[in-house]
Amino acid sequence: MNRKYGIVLGAVAIVLLMISSATAVAMPLSNESSNSEASVTNYVEPGIHISVMQKGILRASLKHVDDPDVRVLLQGIIKKKGPVDSNDIEQIIIDNNLEIGTITFGGIATGGPGSYPDTSGGYARCPRRPFCLGVILPIIFLHFQAFYQDSIDTSPNYPVQITIGGKFIDYSISGLAIGFIGFVFNNPAPRMGFECNGAALLIHYRVTGNQQNSQTRQTQLSSQPSE
8 A cells, every 4th residue: 555645544544533532522612812913812722632643634734834833833732742632732832932823623614693504705725725615524634714704796794604613703713624524615706605514633713804793702821711
């Protein structure tokens, strides 16, 4: 068997094992926000656990990561001996003075309590592809961006609708889903947007722009659930 092909199959098996365990745990709601791109509030979700074998998925994702702070975080997780949990991730962020945003895991799906089935404005990108055009099961890395979209016709404006790690988000975000398994589809123009339903080993996202059309939340970096 081709060595590269064997590595990919091994990564797929690891992701499948991770999803089966992660989705069985009730995710506590995380609270985080930033009022502007110049101010990033870090938050690490409790319950993250990355095994030594699963670090191979993060290693394979490094070449697709452009954000320097996220690269440093992933490199720190990979280099640390043994498994890594939420406390370890928090310490890597503190030690390197990183601006990360939110780190979580588990489910990621477009839609929410509103009637819209997708994120409205936004897109998803897969490795070596400008856009995801159908079912991708599984992939190592997914980049996504979701934002409030002003209507270009007589239809009402479309709010952001996305749920990550059990938390409904109605403000503009940009992020990464590493070790993703599930469905992704970009909607055609003129209505930009994407549909997504899956889970990931590690999810990073941060607020982009302002939050004029969203709830405003603030927390400090902590691995403990907010009161």
